[in-house]
Amino acid sequence: MTTPTDSTPSAAAAPKPTRIAPIVTPDAKDFWEAADREEFIGEKCSDCGRFRFPPRPMCPYCHSLKREYVKLSGYGTVHSWCMPRHPPPFGFREPPIVAVIQLQEGTRFVSNVVGVKLEDMKQDMAVEVIFEPTMGNHKVPVFKPRGQ
C-alpha cells in the first residue's frame, strides 16, 4: 500500500492534464525522454550535418546511418496552421491550434501554438518552445509567441 507523497496545495490545485501522452517509437525514444526533462532536441546527421525530423535511422540526404542528438534553439516561425473543430479533438478542453513550425535549424515540426487566439495567428510569427504536461507524467513541446 502506498500513500500519495505530493500533497502540496499548488499540486492539488493544478488541473490534471488531459492531453494524451506521446506514443513513443524506438526511433523517437530519446526525443521524448528529453521532452520529459523539458529539453528540445533534434536528430542531426553525423556525416552531412543536416537536421531531420521525425527521427529515423537513415539520413534522407546522404543515406548515412550515423546520427546524433543535439539541443535545438527552440525558436522558429509559424509556417501554417489550422484549428480542428470537428470531431472534437480528444484530450483537449478547447480545440488546439495545430501548426507547422519552421525551426531555426531548418526542419519543420508539427505542434500546437498556445497563448494566442486563432484570429491573431500570423504567417512567419516568431515562436518559442515551451512544454505542456500530458497524462502519465510526460511532457510535449508546444510553441508560444516569442517573448510572451
Ligand SMILES: [Zn+2]
Ligand atoms: Zn546526412
